[in-house]
Amino acid sequence: MELLPSPGATALAGNAALRGWNRARGLRSRAGFRLGAGLGGARGRRRSPGGGGPVLCSSEAERHPRLAAARVVYGVAPAMGHNQESHPESHFRVPAIVTALEKMELTPKVRGDEIVELLTVKPASVDDLVHVHTRAYVSGLEKAMDKASEKGIIYIEGSGPTYATATTFQESLVAAGVGMALVDSVVDASRITQNPPTAFALIRPPGHHAIPKGPMGFCVFGNIAIAARYAQRVHGLKRVFIIDFDVHHGNGTNDAFYDDPDIFFLSTHQDGSYPGTGKINEIGVADGEGTTLNLPLPGGSGDIAMRTVFDEVIAPCAQRFKPDIILVSAGYDAHVLDPLASLQFTTGTYYALASNIKQLAEELCGGRCIFFLEGGYNLQSLSYSVADSFRAFLGEPSLASKFDDPAILYEEPLAKVKQAIQRAKHLHSL
Numbered sequence: 529m530e531l532l533p534s535p536g537a538t539a540l541a542g543n544a545a546l547r548g549w550n551r552a553r554g555l556r557s558r559a560g561f562r563l564g565a566g567l568g569g570a571r572g573r574r575r576s577p578g579g580g581g582p583v584l585c586s587s588e589a590e591r592h593p594r595l596a597a598a599r600v601v602y603g604v605a606p607a608m609g610h611n612q613e614s615h616p617e618s619h620f621r622v623p624a625i626v627t628a629l630e631k632m633e634l635t636p637k638v639r640g641d642e643i644v645e646l647l648t649v650k651p652a653s654v655d656d657l658v659h660v661h662t663r664a665y666v667s668g669l670e671k672a673m674d675k676a677s678e679k680g681i682i683y684i685e686g687s688g689p690t691y692a693t694a695t696t697f698q699e700s701l702v703a704a705g706v707g708m709a710l711v712d713s714v715v716d717a718s719r720i721t722q723n724p725p726t727a728f729a730l731i732r733p734p735g736h737h738a739i740p741k742g743p744m745g746f747c748v749f750g751n752i753a754i755a756a757r758y759a760q761r762v763h764g765l766k767r768v769f770i771i772d773f774d775v776h777h778g779n780g781t782n783d784a785f786y787d788d789p790d791i792f793f794l795s796t797h798q799d800g801s802y803p804g805t806g807k808i809n810e811i812g813v814a815d816g817e818g819t820t821l822n823l824p825l826p827g828g829s830g831d832i833a834m835r836t837v838f839d840e841v842i843a844p845c846a847q848r849f850k851p852d853i854i855l856v857s858a859g860y861d862a863h864v865l866d867p868l869a870s871l872q873f874t875t876g877t878y879y880a881l882a883s884n885i886k887q888l889a890e891e892l893c894g895g896r897c898i899f900f901l902e903g904g905y906n907l908q909s910l911s912y913s914v915a916d917s918f919r920a921f922l923g924e925p926s927l928a929s930k931f932d933d934p935a936i937l938y939e940e941p942l943a944k945v946k947q948a949i950q951r952a953k954h955l956h957s958l
C-alpha cells in the first residue's frame with residue numbers, strides 16, 4: 529500500500545507551537561501547502577529523458593518574473609513540533625535565524641524583489657523519498673508516529689541520539705519538500721536569466737547523517753540527497769556536485785551516492801568527530817570510484833585551513849567534474865563558538881564559503897546553487913553566519929568583523945592541514 533502524506537499545512541495545523549510562531553511572522557493566513565503561484569510549479573511535470581542541461585521554455589519568463597530578478601530565494605521549515613527539551617537540535621534554531629535575518633534587514637519586507645521567500649510549500653511525498661530511503665524505513669517511521677503521540681517523545685536511533693515526536697514524520701516531509709521546491713525555483717530562474725538567485729533551505733530536522741535505511745545523528749530524511757535525485761529525475765540535470773562543510777561527516781549522503789559517478793560528494797569534517805566515517809581513503813566504489821572526496825581536518829582547523837581547502841581542493845574538483853547544479857550541506861557547527869566540535873571557523877569563514885561557492889556555481893553551472901541547513905547549535909553564531917551568507921549571496925560586504933572576536937582564536941595546526949590537503953590531492957589526482 530502506498531502511504532501518501534497529507535498536506536503539510538494540514539499536518540502542521542495541530543501544532544500549537546508552530547501556529548504561534550507562524551502567527552508571529554504573519555504567516556497564518558497564507559499557510560497553504562501548494563507552492564505559491566508561479567514558484568516552482570515544475571514538480572512532476574517535466575522529465576528530460578536524455579539528461580543534460582535544462583530546456584528553455586518560453587513561458588517561464590512570464591511565470592517567474594520575481595524569481596528572475598531575485599538575488600536570494602529561501603524557504604523556512606522550522607519543525608516547531610519536533611523538539612526535545614535541552615536537545616541541541618531544537619526548535620529554537622530556525623526561528624533564531626529568521627530573527628537575525630529580520631534584524632539585519634535581509635527579508636523580502638525590507639529588500640523587495642531582491643529576496644524571495646517561498647511561503648507555501650508542498651511536502652515531499654513517499655515516492656520522492658524512496659529514491660534515497662527504503663520504503664520500509666519511510667512507512668515504519670510513519671507508523672511510529674502513533675507511539676510518539678502516545679508517549680510524547682520516542683528515540684528512533686541511538687547514536688545521536690535521534691528523537692521523534694508526534695509531528696516528526698510530517699515536519700520532515702515538509703523539510704524535504706522545501707529543498708525540492710528550491711530546486712524548482714533555481715532551475716526555473718536559470719532558464720530565463722544567467723544570474724539566478726542563490727537558494728537557502730532553512731529547514732530541520734537536518735538530513736546529512738540519515739542513511740538509506742534509517743535515521744541517524746539528529747537527521748530523519750536526507751534532504752540534500754532527496755533534492756539531488758529530484759533535480760536529476762524531474763529537471764534532467766545529470767551531474768550534481770555536493771559540498772558538505774558541516775563539522776561532521778555527511779555519512780548518509782556519502783552512502784546514498786557512493787557508487788554513483790554522476791553525483792560528486794565532497795565532505796570536509798573534523799577528524800575523529802561523529803560518526804567516525806569519512807576517512808580520506810573513502811573515495812567511492814565501482815563506477816563511483818573517485819566521485820567521493822572525504823577530507824578530515826585536524827581539530828583546531830579554522831579560517832586559513834578552509835580557505836586553502838576551497839582553493840586547492842573544492843574549486844579544482846568542481847571544475848573538473850563540470851556539474852549541472854551545486855548543492856551544499858551547510859552546517860554551522862564548525863564555528864569556533866559551537867559547543868559540539870572543535871574547529872575554529874568564524875562568521876567570516878562562512879561568508880567566504882558562501883561567496884566562493886556562489887561564484888563557482890556561476891562559473892560552472894549557470895548559477896544553480898542551493899544551501900541546505902544541517903548542523904549549528906550555538907544560536908548566535910548559527911544565525912549570524914547564515915545572515916552573513918545571505919549578504920554574500922547579495923554581493924554585499926561581510927559584517928563578520930562585528931561578530932567575530934579574534935582574541936578567542938588560537939593557532940591553526942597548519943602543517944597537519946597541509947598534509948591532509950596534499951594527501952587528498954594525491955588520491956584524487958588534483
Ligand SMILES: [Zn+2]
Nearest residue numbers: 774776861903
Ligand atoms: Zn554537524
